[in-house]
Amino acid sequence: MSTLTQSTAPVAASAPIIKPTAAIRSWKIPITFGGFAVLSLFLFVVLGRGQRGELSTFRLSQARDVIQLPAVALPTFVTGVFVAIVLVLLAAASAWLVYRHTKIPIVFSILFALLFLVGFLAWAASGSTIPVPGLLIGTVTLSAPLIFGALGGVLSERAGVVNVAIEGQLLAGAFSSAVVASATGNPYLGLLAAMVAGALVSMVLAAFALKYLVDQVIVGVVLNVLVIGLTSFLYSQVLAPSANLNSPDVFPRLDVPLLSEIPIIGPVLFRQTIIVYVMYVAIAVVYFGLFRTKWGLRVRAVGEHPQAADTVGINVNRTRFIAVTLGGVVSGFGGAYFTLGAVGAFNKEMTNGMGFIALAAVIFGQWHPIKATLAALLFGFATNLQNVLGIIGSPVPSEFMLMLPYVVTIFAVAGFVGRSRAPAADGKPYIK
Amino acid sequence: MSDTSVPAAAVAAAPDPGNVKKDGSERWTQTLRDITGGSAMISVLAVVFALIVGAVLIAFTNERVQETAVYFFSRPGDLLQAVWAAVAGAYSALFQGAIYNFRANNFLTAIRPLTETLTFATPLIAAGLGVGLAFRVGMFNIGGRGQMLIAAGAAGYVAFAVELPAGIHLIVAILAGLLGGAIWGGIVGLLKARTGAHEVIVTIMLNFVALYLIQFLLRTPGALQAPGSNNPKTPAMLPTAVFPDLFGPRYNLHAGFLTVIAATIFVWWLLSRSNLGFQFRAVGQNPSAARVAGINVKNVYMYAMAISGALVGLAGINQVLGTVTTGFGAGIDAGIGFDAITVALLGRSRPWGIFAAGILFGAFKAGGFAMQAAEGVPIDIVVVVQALIVLFIAAPPLVRAMFHLPTPGTTKKPAIRAVKARKTNEVVAK
Numbered sequence: 001m002s003t004l005t006q007s008t009a010p011v012a013a014s015a016p017i018i019k020p021t022a023a024i025r026s027w028k029i030p031i032t033f034g035g036f037a038v039l040s041l042f043l044f045v046v047l048g049r050g051q052r053g054e055l056s057t058f059r060l061s062q063a064r065d066v067i068q069l070p071a072v073a074l075p076t077f078v079t080g081v082f083v084a085i086v087l088v089l090l091a092a093a094s095a096w097l098v099y100r101h102t103k104i105p106i107v108f109s110i111l112f113a114l115l116f117l118v119g120f121l122a123w124a125a126s127g128s129t130i131p132v133p134g135l136l137i138g139t140v141t142l143s144a145p146l147i148f149g150a151l152g153g154v155l156s157e158r159a160g161v162v163n164v165a166i167e168g169q170l171l172a173g174a175f176s177s178a179v180v181a182s183a184t185g186n187p188y189l190g191l192l193a194a195m196v197a198g199a200l201v202s203m204v205l206a207a208f209a210l211k212y213l214v215d216q217v218i219v220g221v222v223l224n225v226l227v228i229g230l231t232s233f234l235y236s237q238v239l240a241p242s243a244n245l246n247s248p249d250v251f252p253r254l255d256v257p258l259l260s261e262i263p264i265i266g267p268v269l270f271r272q273t274i275i276v277y278v279m280y281v282a283i284a285v286v287y288f289g290l291f292r293t294k295w296g297l298r299v300r301a302v303g304e305h306p307q308a309a310d311t312v313g314i315n316v317n318r319t320r321f322i323a324v325t326l327g328g329v330v331s332g333f334g335g336a337y338f339t340l341g342a343v344g345a346f347n348k349e350m351t352n353g354m355g356f357i358a359l360a361a362v363i364f365g366q367w368h369p370i371k372a373t374l375a376a377l378l379f380g381f382a383t384n385l386q387n388v389l390g391i392i393g394s395p396v397p398s399e400f401m402l403m404l405p406y407v408v409t410i411f412a413v414a415g416f417v418g419r420s421r422a423p424a425a426d427g428k429p430y431i432k
Numbered sequence: 433m434s435d436t437s438v439p440a441a442a443v444a445a446a447p448d449p450g451n452v453k454k455d456g457s458e459r460w461t462q463t464l465r466d467i468t469g470g471s472a473m474i475s476v477l478a479v480v481f482a483l484i485v486g487a488v489l490i491a492f493t494n495e496r497v498q499e500t501a502v503y504f505f506s507r508p509g510d511l512l513q514a515v516w517a518a519v520a521g522a523y524s525a526l527f528q529g530a531i532y533n534f535r536a537n538n539f540l541t542a543i544r545p546l547t548e549t550l551t552f553a554t555p556l557i558a559a560g561l562g563v564g565l566a567f568r569v570g571m572f573n574i575g576g577r578g579q580m581l582i583a584a585g586a587a588g589y590v591a592f593a594v595e596l597p598a599g600i601h602l603i604v605a606i607l608a609g610l611l612g613g614a615i616w617g618g619i620v621g622l623l624k625a626r627t628g629a630h631e632v633i634v635t636i637m638l639n640f641v642a643l644y645l646i647q648f649l650l651r652t653p654g655a656l657q658a659p660g661s662n663n664p665k666t667p668a669m670l671p672t673a674v675f676p677d678l679f680g681p682r683y684n685l686h687a688g689f690l691t692v693i694a695a696t697i698f699v700w701w702l703l704s705r706s707n708l709g710f711q712f713r714a715v716g717q718n719p720s721a722a723r724v725a726g727i728n729v730k731n732v733y734m735y736a737m738a739i740s741g742a743l744v745g746l747a748g749i750n751q752v753l754g755t756v757t758t759g760f761g762a763g764i765d766a767g768i769g770f771d772a773i774t775v776a777l778l779g780r781s782r783p784w785g786i787f788a789a790g791i792l793f794g795a796f797k798a799g800g801f802a803m804q805a806a807e808g809v810p811i812d813i814v815v816v817v818q819a820l821i822v823l824f825i826a827a828p829p830l831v832r833a834m835f836h837l838p839t840p841g842t843t844k845k846p847a848i849r850a851v852k853a854r855k856t857n858e859v860v861a862k
Contacts, residue, residue, distance in 0.1 A: 028627065212827040217572060218777050222823045225774055229815030230489075236810035237493035348812075353636075356574065360633040399648035406637040413634065414627040 029104050032411060033091035036116055040087050044080025044123050051076040056122040057129040066261045076126035083119030087112065128392045135381075135388050136268040143380025144276050144341065145170055145351070148334020149358030150365065150372040151286045152327035156202065157367055158290060159323035160303035160425040164220025165205050166362075167355025168227035169328050172197040173335020175231040178346035179239070181248030187340050190248055191275075191333060194340075198332015199325050201227060206324040210317045213429045224355065232348045239346060250344040251275060275333075275341045282330055286369045299323045303423035306430040316430045331358075364413060367423060378409070474831050478824035481834070486817040487519040490809055494518035522809045529802020530795035540682070545798060547678075547685040551755065553794025555580075555747035557692045559772030560790050561699050562617075562743030564781040566631075568703060569736040570716040575620060575635030576744045576769020578642030579613045583745025584764050585646050585656060586612030588666055588752045591673035592759075601672040602753070606691070609749035610742045616642060617741015618734060625730035631737070639769075647762050658759060666759040675754040688754035693787075695746055700783040702739070712736055744769065778822045793818060 054076045060069040090112050094104050121130055149166040156163035173194035181190025201223055208219040239246040254277070256270035269280075290296035298319055301309040306316045338350050357379050365372025386402045491497050497518055500510040528534060530549050536542035559576050566573035573579075587609030596604055616638060623629040649655040650664040658667035675686035703709040714722040715732045723729045751764050775793055779786030800814035824831050832839060 208823070208827055208830075212829050214823075214826045218826045219823070221773050221777065222819050222826065225770075225815060226819035226823065229812050229817075229819055232812035233489060233810050233816060234493070236812060356636050360636050363630050363633050397648050397652075399644040403641050403644040406640040410623070410629070410634055410637045410641075413637075414623050414629040 027095075027098060028414075029109070030091060030095035030098055032414075033087070033094050033112060035411065036112070037084070037087040037091040040080075040084045040116060040119055044077075044084045044119050048077050048080040048123055048126075051080070051123070051126040053077070054126040056125045056127070058121070058125075059129050059131045060133065060264060062131075062133050062267055065263065065267065067263050069263050071129070074122050076122050079122040080119055083115050083122075086115055087119075090115075124389055125392055130388065130392065133264055133267045135384060136264070137271070138384035138387060139377060139381040140268055140272060140276060141341075141380075142383050143377045144279050145334040145337045145354050146358045146361055146376035146379055147279055147373050148282065148337070149331050149355055150361040150376045151282055151369055152198070152202075152329075152331030152334070153359055153362035154365070154367055154369050154372050155286060155290070155299075155327035155330060156205075156324045157362060157426050158303045158423055159299045159320045160306060160423055160428065160430070161206065161209050161320055161324045162216040162220060162427040163202070163205065163324070163327060163362075164217055164359060165201060165223040165227075165355075166331050166358045167351055167353070168220075168224040169198040169201045169331035170335040170338070170351045170355050170358075171224075171227050171231055171349070172201045173332035174338040174350060175234070175335075175346050176332075177336035178246055178248050178339035181340055182245050185249075187249050187251060190340050191336050194332045194336035195329045196332070198328040198330070198335060200328070201332070202324045202328025203321075205328075206321045209324075210320055210429060213431070216427050216429075228349055231346070235346060235348055246345050248340055248344060250342070251340055273341050275337050278333065282333070283369060283373050286330070290369060300423070302430075303425055306425050306428075310430070310432065320430075331355075334358075360409070363422075364409070366421070367426075382406070382408075473837070474828050475825055477831050477835055477837075478821050481824055481831070482817045482820035483523070485820055486813050487523070489813060489816065490522050491515045491518050518807075522803055522807045522813075525803040525806040525809075526796075526799035526814075528799075529806070530799030544683060545802070547683040548798040549791065549795040550689055551684045551686070551794070552797040553791045554686075554689050554692050554754065555750045555766075555768050556771055556775050556793050556797075557787055557790030558695055558750060559744045559747035559768050560775030560779060560786040561695055561783060562613075562740040562745075562747075563772045564776035564779060564783070564786050565699060565703070565712070565743060566736060566740040567776055567781040568716045569712045569732060570719065571624070571631050571733065571736065571740075573617070573620075573635055573737070573740050573744070574632060574770075574773070575617065575638050575741070576747075576772050577765045577767075578635070578639040578769075579616045579741045579744040580748035580751070580765040580769050581642045581646045581762070582616040582748070583609040583613035583742075584748035584752045584760060585649060587745075587749045588669065588760060589656060591669040591753055592667045595670065596672065598672040601670065602675070605673045605753060606746075606749055609745050609752075613745015613748065614738040614742040617744065618738035620741070621734035621737025624737070625733045643762060650762060663761075665761045668759050669753060669757045673753060674757045675750070684755070686750075686754040688750035691746060691750070692790075695743060696783045696787045699743070703783065708732075708735065744772065747772070774818060774822055778818075778825060 055073045056076045056079065058072045058074070060071060061067070090108060094108055097104050149170055152169060153163045153166050176197035177187075177190035177194035180193035181187045184190075205216070205219050205223055208214045209216045235246075251273040253271055253273055256277075260266040260270040262270075288296075290299060298309065298314050302314060302316050302319045302323075309319075310316050335351070339346050343350065358376065361372050361375040361379060364375035364378075382404075386398075390398060491514075494514065496514040497511065500507075500514045504511050529545050531546050533542045533545050536544075559580065562579070563573050563576060587605045590605040590608040591601070594601070594604070619638065620631050620634045623634050624631050646656070647664065650657055650666065653659065656666045657663075658665055661667075675688045675691075677683065678685045678687055678689065701709075703712065711722070711727045711732050712735075714725065714727055715729050715736075719729050722732070747768055748765065751766070751768075752760050756764065771793065775789045776786055778792070779789035796814045796818055797811075800811035803809050803814075804811045829839075831837070
């Protein structure tokens with residue numbers, strides 16, 4: 001999280017600042033683990049009894065891979081029972097650790113999540129095959145707009161400007177990239193237009209929030225509505241009658257030589273469109289920019305304690321304006337995914353609430369670019385899991401499968417993340 | 433996003449000129465300034481300016497205007513005429529679709545658009561009240577969709593599956609819906625209070641959960657699906673549970689509008705006259721101070737979200753028992769949960785403000801459909817105008833700077849701010 005830890009302990013002039021280390025016993029993680037362990041017992045053991053003797057196959061390679069991994073076939077019921085037992089043990093171990101005032105290592109959580117996932121997939125795919133690379137490829141692809149949106153949100157909110165307008169930035173990017181790419185015939189100009197459109201939306205946000213001191217949530221919500229209205233209106237009036245303004249070329253998937261032949265990882269990460277490759281760069285740049293550069297320190301200072309930043313000569317509003325605009329550039333670029341990366345045409349309200357999920361990823365990811373990316377990947381995975389399970393069919397009504405990722409997110413937010421702390425000055429205009 | 437960021441700041445920033453003592457001569461100038469620079473004038477100007485921007489959009493995308501623009505310099509009159517025809521046509525269609533139809537033969541037909549407006553406004557007001565109430569407590573309820581769906585499902589089930597005498601049936605159905613909405617909103621409050629889960633994430637996630645739950649129930653025989661049908665749709669509501677028409681079968685306006693008036697009065701009473709409402713506002717202004725003052729902030733979050741959910745649920749109830757009584761699908765919320773956010777913002781989270789804002793947006797909706805049918809102008813222009821209105825109303829300094837209005841309160845500081853605002857305007861223009 002933030003490097004500017006607010007210490008409430010009184011500090012003597014000579015004493016070094018020591019962060020309070022007294023561990024508060026929190027039963028959240030054991031309770032969450034316990035909940036999932038009980039859920040897995042119910043799903044994999046009680047409901048899974050009927051699957052005895054069935055096999056769940058995980059296909060690890062695609063047909064065109066050079067290195068072919070054999071498909072892994074797991075006996076569904078045995079896997080389920082094994083996973084459920086291990087999960088119960090992990091929950092018990094974490095409860096014991098908390099009881100002993102010991103910190104629960106992060107490995108526990110990762111292991112728990114992975115095991116639950118394997119158990120769940122095995123249970124859901126009993127008697128059929130799950131294409132693991134396909135599942136993960138789709139995850140990365142579907143996460144792209146979420147990640148761009150979340151990165152844009154992180155940039156803006158770290159500088160202290162609440163960005164509810166991610167949806168609007170994505171939609172503006174999608175619209176302008178489709179129009180410019182179709183009109184010029186050059187999809188790269190479309191990408192540029194998407195960035196400009198996203199920047200324009202965020203500039204309006206910044207102007208209203210910083211100069212006119214309007215409540216930032218209001219501006220964000222209203223900007224979303226405004227962009228939805230404008231793009232839908234222009235779509236009906238201009239794009240729909242003349243199709244040649246709305247038929248951009250879709251970026252092809254490009255294989256990165258060598259890297260794309262690594263089993264599983266290769267197809268997942270290195271057989272994507274240029275938008276996804278830019279995304280890797282964007283994640284790294286935003287992380288490096290925010291946490292390893294002078295500029296990033298200033299942005300975070302302005303978002304945490306603008307008065308202090310002002311005292312040392314940082315121009316608060318200019319720093320914020322630039323950060324918010326950059327956030328818009330990143331989000332707008334993500335909007336191009338919808339038109340140039342996936343569909344190949346603009347549709348009314350085609351972002352379909354993705355901006356709000358990106359906002360959820362920002363908060364879930366505790367305003368940190370990497371964590372927000374992981375949160376966005378989780379949502380992307382959830383969306384794609386629905387698609388895959390929809391094809392192979394699943395033992396419970398599909399609606400409950402569709403629901404599960406969102407329920408898991410609620411549990412995760414309630415259990416693991418807890419009270420996520422926004423940058424201290426987030427949403428508060430700075431008046432000298 | 434911070435918990436306290438929501439309109440409390442905007443409310444606090446509203447000018448309060450009443451506290452300053454003035455002598456006689458100054459008082460008149462001050463009053464004049466308050467009228468011209470005050471919030472009522474700002475609202476009117478915001479509406480006017482939003483309509484102007486809408487007019488520009490209509491004109492620019494009009495085919496006839498585009499044709500005449502080609503030979504503007506040889507015959508400029510044609511262009512102006514085309515612009516006038518496009519804009520006037522669209523706005524008069526909007527007006528006639530929303531308020532009073534001049535072309536109708538008799539008064540009873542002519543006034544029908546106004547009742548349509550009120551019908552469209554009914555769920556908007558209800559949901560707007562819910563969102564606004566959450567705003568006043570410092571929470572952002574984006575979960576309108578989920579709360580409406582659950583409430584619609586609960587009310588709808590009681591309305592078509594349970595047989596009760598007329599009157600009681602309607603009340604039971606309404607109560608079931610309110611309870612559904614309250615539970616769905618209350619979950620959010622409970623999680624926020626007990627675990628600190630951010631209400632924005634939880635409400636967004638619960639929207640999806642509710643959607644899939646309703647979709648599942650809609651295709652499950654014995655739950656919400658109509659017997660003997662394969663469509664994901666409920667049977668028609670029993671006539672005993674349907675809101676009666678207010679002015680006869682001629683008009684669509686139903687008694688749900690009365691429930692919304694009651695809800696508005698209730699929220700007004702709750703917020704400004706009750707003990708709980710005082711706690712709500714205190715927490716909304718400053719949760720830490722409220723806690724120090726002995727208010728149980730966690731309980732306030734729970735109660736507020738439950739009441740907010742119930743109010744949003746009332747919108748869903750009105751949809752299924754009033755507007756679409758022939759059975760509903762998963763799209764029954766019709767985006768009202770999100771529209772409600774704008775309604776609450778325009779109404780500045782005040783009950784009667786929301787009531788007025790809901791009617792205004794209902795008028796835009798009713799008129800928008802008429803405009804689309806009559807003039808071929810997409811209804812989306814209405815959304816643009818609505819957004820612009822809220823944007824301008826939220827930024828009084830901008831409107832003052834644009835129209836060179838005086839700033840209420842004649843101290844030196846605001847004058848400087850106005851100059852600053854004007855400068856910014858130039859910066860933005862660049």
